[in-house]
Amino acid sequence: MKFDAPHLEYSQLAPLLIVLGVATIGVLVEAAVPRTQRYAVQVGLAIAGTVAAIADTIWVFNKLHPWSGEAKPGRIVAESALTLDGPAIFCWILVLVFSLLSILLFAERRLEGGVTAFAGQAAALPGTEAEREASTRGLEHTEVFPLLMFAVAGMMIFPAANDLITMFVGLEVLSLPLYLLCGLARRRRLLSQEAALKYFMLGAFSSGFFVYGMALVYGYAGSMQFDKIAFAVSAGSGSHALLLGGMGMLLVGLLFKVGAAPFQAWVPDVYQGAPTSVTAFMAAGTKVAAFGALFRLFYVAFGGARWDWMPVAWGVAILTMVVGSVMALSQTDVKRLLAYSSVAHAGFMMTAFLGARSLADIGPGEIQPVQAVLFYLTTYGLTNLAAFAIVTLVRDPSGEATSMSAWTGLGKHSPLVAGIFSFLLLGLAGIPLTSGFTGKWAVFTSAASAGAWPVVIVAVLGSAAAAFFYVRIIVLMFFTDPVGETSVAIPSVMTSSVIAIGAAGTLVLGVVPGPLLDLLGRVAEFVR
Amino acid sequence: MSVTPFIVLSAILFTIGCVGVLTRRNAIVVFMCVELMLNASNLALVTFSRANGNLDGQIAAFFVMVVAAAEVVVGLAIIMTIFRSRRSASVDDASLLKY
Numbered sequence: 036m037k038f039d040a041p042h043l044e045y046s047q048l049a050p051l052l053i054v055l056g057v058a059t060i061g062v063l064v065e066a067a068v069p070r071t072q073r074y075a076v077q078v079g080l081a082i083a084g085t086v087a088a089i090a091d092t093i094w095v096f097n098k099l100h101p102w103s104g105e106a107k108p109g110r111i112v113a114e115s116a117l118t119l120d121g122p123a124i125f126c127w128i129l130v131l132v133f134s135l136l137s138i139l140l141f142a143e144r145r146l147e148g149g150v151t152a153f154a155g156q157a158a159a160l161p162g163t164e165a166e167r168e169a170s171t172r173g174l175e176h177t178e179v180f181p182l183l184m185f186a187v188a189g190m191m192i193f194p195a196a197n198d199l200i201t202m203f204v205g206l207e208v209l210s211l212p213l214y215l216l217c218g219l220a221r222r223r224r225l226l227s228q229e230a231a232l233k234y235f236m237l238g239a240f241s242s243g244f245f246v247y248g249m250a251l252v253y254g255y256a257g258s259m260q261f262d263k264i265a266f267a268v269s270a271g272s273g274s275h276a277l278l279l280g281g282m283g284m285l286l287v288g289l290l291f292k293v294g295a296a297p298f299q300a301w302v303p304d305v306y307q308g309a310p311t312s313v314t315a316f317m318a319a320g321t322k323v324a325a326f327g328a329l330f331r332l333f334y335v336a337f338g339g340a341r342w343d344w345m346p347v348a349w350g351v352a353i354l355t356m357v358v359g360s361v362m363a364l365s366q367t368d369v370k371r372l373l374a375y376s377s378v379a380h381a382g383f384m385m386t387a388f389l390g391a392r393s394l395a396d397i398g399p400g401e402i403q404p405v406q407a408v409l410f411y412l413t414t415y416g417l418t419n420l421a422a423f424a425i426v427t428l429v430r431d432p433s434g435e436a437t438s439m440s441a442w443t444g445l446g447k448h449s450p451l452v453a454g455i456f457s458f459l460l461l462g463l464a465g466i467p468l469t470s471g472f473t474g475k476w477a478v479f480t481s482a483a484s485a486g487a488w489p490v491v492i493v494a495v496l497g498s499a500a501a502a503f504f505y506v507r508i509i510v511l512m513f514f515t516d517p518v519g520e521t522s523v524a525i526p527s528v529m530t531s532s533v534i535a536i537g538a539a540g541t542l543v544l545g546v547v548p549g550p551l552l553d554l555l556g557r558v559a560e561f562v563r
Numbered sequence: 564m565s566v567t568p569f570i571v572l573s574a575i576l577f578t579i580g581c582v583g584v585l586t587r588r589n590a591i592v593v594f595m596c597v598e599l600m601l602n603a604s605n606l607a608l609v610t611f612s613r614a615n616g617n618l619d620g621q622i623a624a625f626f627v628m629v630v631a632a633a634e635v636v637v638g639l640a641i642i643m644t645i646f647r648s649r650r651s652a653s654v655d656d657a658s659l660l661k662y
Contacts, residue, residue, distance in 0.1 A: 161648050200623050207630045211637045218641055228645045229657040235641050236593060236654065239634055240584050243600035246627055247577055250604045250620070254570070254611035259619050304660040 044112040047095055047119050050088040050127060054188045057084030061181030070174075074151075077180040078142045084184065085135045092131060096124045099558060106557040115260060116201045118331070121558025122405050123195035126327040129409075130190045130320050133416050134183065136536060137316035139529040140424055141179055146524050150175045152310050152427070153219045154227075161224040176219055182212040183316065190320050194327020199249045199259040199285075202328060206245065206292065209324055210238050213317055217309040222434035230308025237291070237301045245288025251281030252336075261336040262563055268339040282337055282344055289332065292325035295385060296355040299378045303362075306374030311435060314370065315423035318377050319416035326384055326408055334391060334405070335561050341391055348388055352490050355382030356497035363504045369426055370437045372504065373419070376463055379501050380415055383478055384408050386494050390481035401484055402552075406559035407477035410552055414470035414544050418462045421537020424530050425456045428523050436521045442508065444517025452523050453512045455538050460505040462541040465498050470544035477552065569610040576603035590642045590652045594635075601631045 045052070057080055068076050099107045099121055109120030117123075144151055153176045155169035189209025196202035218231030253259055255277040256267035267273060291298040306314045333344060359379025366372040390404030429436050429445065429452070436442070446453035462469035475498060483491045544551060576599055583596030605624040612620025646652045 157644065200619075200626050203623075204626060204630065207633065211633060214637050214641060218644065225648060226659050228641070228648060229659055231641045232590065232645050232654070232657055233660070235638055236584075236590065236597075239594070239597045239638060240600075242634075243577075243580065243584075243597050243604070246601055246604040247607065249623065250573075250607035250611060253608060253620055253623065254614065257611075257615040257617065259623060308660050 041114045043114075047110075047112050048117070050092040050095065050131070051188060051191050053084055053088045053091060054131075054184055054191065057081065057088075058181045058184035058188060061178075061184060065178055065181070073177040074142075074144075074175065077177045078138065081138045081180040081184060082135065085131055085138060085187075089128065089131045089135065092124060092127045095119065096128065096558075099124070101554055101558045104557075106560075108560055109558075109562050111197055111562060115197055115262075117192070117195045118197040118562050119195065120562040121555075121560055122327060122330070122409060125409055125555065125558060126194040126323050126412075127191050129323045129413060129416060130187060133319040133323065133420060134187045134190075134316065136420050136533045137312060137320070138180065138183065139533050140312035140315055140420075140427070141183060143312070143427070143527060143530045145527040146427060146430070146530070147221060149173065150221070151179070152221050152312060153179050154221050154224060157219055179216060179219060182216055186212040186216070186316075187320070190324035193324040194331060196328065196331070197261055199252065202332065203242070203245060203249060205324075205328070206242060206288070209321065210242070210292075213313070213321070214238065216313045216316075217305055219313075220308075220310040223308075226308040227310065228308075230305045233301055233308075234305040241288050241291035241298065244284045244291075248281045248284025248286075248288065251277050251284065253281075255281060261332070264336040265339060265563065268337060278340060279343060282333075282340065283347070285332065286344065286347065289325060289329045290351060292321060293329060293381050293384075294322075294378055295351050295381045296358040296378065297351075299355065299358060299381075302378050303366075303371045303374040306377065307368060307370045307437070311370065311423050311427045314374075315420045318373075318419045318423065322377070322381070322384075323412045323416060326412060330388065330405055330408060331561060333388070335563050338391070345389065345391070348385065349487065349490055352382055352385035352389060353493050355379070355385055356494055357382075360497045360500040360504075363501065366504070367439050368437050369429075369439055369442060369508070370423075372439070372508070373422060373426070376501065376505075377419070379497060380411075380463070382497065383475060383494060384411050384415075386482040386487065386490055387411065387478035389487040389490055390478075390485040392485045402477050402481045403556065403559050404478075404481045404485075405561070406552065406555040407474075407481040409555050409559060410477050410544075410548070411474035413551065414462070414474040414541065417537045417540035417544070418459050418469075418471065419537075421534045421541070422456065422459045422463070424526075424533045424537065425452060425459070427530065428452060428526055429521060430524050431519065431521050436519075439508065439511060441519055441521040443511050443515040445521070445523070446513035447517050449523040455534060457509045457512065458538060459541060460508060462545070464502040464505040466502070468542075468545045470541045470548070473545055473548040473552075566610050566614045570607060573603045573606040573610065576600075576606065588653045588655050590645070590654050593654060594638050594642065598631060598635075601627055 155174040159165035192205030214235040220227035256264040363375035387408040462471040465471040580599035608620040
């Protein structure tokens with residue numbers, strides 16, 4: 036019997052290997068480095084690893100020649116387990132940049148008085164002597180950095196997967212560390228643990244659906260690889276019921292990760308309960324990974340069955356936008372409001388999903404759906420990271436003050452923070468001259484040119500409703516008198532730079548979106 | 564040999580697991596029902612592997628088992644923590660986050 040060693044393109048896969056390597060070294064650091072030095076070593080390692088991975092990803096991206104007219108489509112690597120095409124590599128860049136910003140938020144120590152915002156000792160029960168001791172000794176969990184790096188690796192595998200097994204492994208590698216990170220808050224630990232429990236239970240439930248869908252599609256197509264599934268779909272062989280069942284169940288698993296209705300129930304609870312830096316990371320990174328995977332699976336593997344899934348996608352897009360916008364109107368907690376806003380944004384991104392049509396129908400210079408959604412993900416991630424970073428600054432004696440009543444009159448005593456937050460909210464609302472406007476314009480144009488007019492009309496109305504609750508916070512901050520003892524903490528340079536980068540991105544991509552849109556237009560082609 | 568009985572069995576197991584997740588209150592039992600769903604999927608994968616005459620499905624079943632084991636580690640850690648803080652593993656009791 037003869038075995039062939041698998042052929043791996045190490046130079047192409049290096050960014051992924053760097054991230055996984057850094058995560059593994061991070062685990063060893065926990066075992067080998069004295070407690071006092073762990074924080075510095077872990078932060079340095081995570082930042083250095085992410086920066087190296089970003090540089091390497093840009094090098095890999097350059098090989099597609101995205102800056103000129105003749106962009107190459109990319110290739111399938113690692114024994115056809117991963118695809119390194121334009122969308123996948125751009126998702127890698129996005130995930131890595133967002134994770135670099137998240138590492139800066141994770142490492143913030145000034146706000147909690149010299150320790151990070153993560154539990155001193157997760158095993159110590161809330162309100163006991165053990166917890167107080169952990170707190171007075173200044174303990175902190177530096178395991179959050181390797182956990183974050185593992186989640187980043189999952190987020191890189193997920194949108195680049197070229198078969199269902201790899202996609203499932205990516206899904207779990209991204210989810211499992213996030214379940215743990217959600218439960219590690221230093222303050223309000225019961226809420227944090229509850230968020231972890233809810234996220235885990237529902238996440239495991241949805242991955243059960245994903246696996247069963249995977250089995251059914253395999254039964255239909257006889258293969259897990261996307262190109263072979265696409266071939267079986269276009270040949271129309273096999274039982275159509277298996278295909279429909281399989282597609283539906285895979286869609287459940289992916290829509291759960293995206294946070295689209297009717298699978299959005301976990302989003303507000305988890306976003307509110309998790310430590311705010313983790314929420315920022317989840318909101319930005321998971322959306323990129325999950326939308327990348329959703330588009331790849333349904334465009335590449337199930338593109339031929341478009342008329343079967345398109346009606347469902349219409350319904351999901353409309354429902355998500357309506358649920359997100361309507362529920363956000365009645366929220367009294369800033370984190371929860373941002374969570375419902377993230378549900379609404381998932382709906383807006385779903386409208387780009389409806390732009391699917393055969394390549395022959397896409398005229399030159401028209402906005403393609405993948406191009407639109409990648410642009411939207413860039414803008415949404417940057418704005419959201421900065422917005423959650425600001426949420427960590429507004430505090431009262433018990434920690435972060437996320438109740439909206441605590442934010443009244445913030446503009447009176449901290450005009451700068453309130454001003455930046457207002458700008459970010461306007462960006463999320465999609466006001467012209469912010470990136471949110473360009474993003475919305477891109478996804479709506481893409482959907483409209485594929486004939487999804489009714490959805491675009493709902494989306495525009497939804498944006499109007501959404502603008503109302505964003506403006507409500509602005510009014511609350513600037514035109515109401517302050518109450519209570521809320522203050523704005525002065526962060527270290529790490530959180531400040533996240534806010535600055537996010538706000539700058541929101542402004543720049545709103546004023547000059549052209550270069551990024553053009554770049555994405557050249558690379559937004561899936562390799563099949 | 565027909566594969567239909569095996570697929571029907573796996574569908575029944577999956578449904579039992581699914582209904583269990585939605586109706587049971589103890590987090591451990593809910594979690595066991597999730598495992599039942601995963602194992603029903605494994606049965607379907609192995610059956611289709613036999614029907615299709617290739618090994619992809621069996622390999623996938625191994626991956627699902629490994630991932631399920633990793634999920635158990637994380638899941639039981641979370642359930643343990645919440646049980647120790649609340650003296651209850653009921654998913655209904657964890658209801659501080661709402662509205």
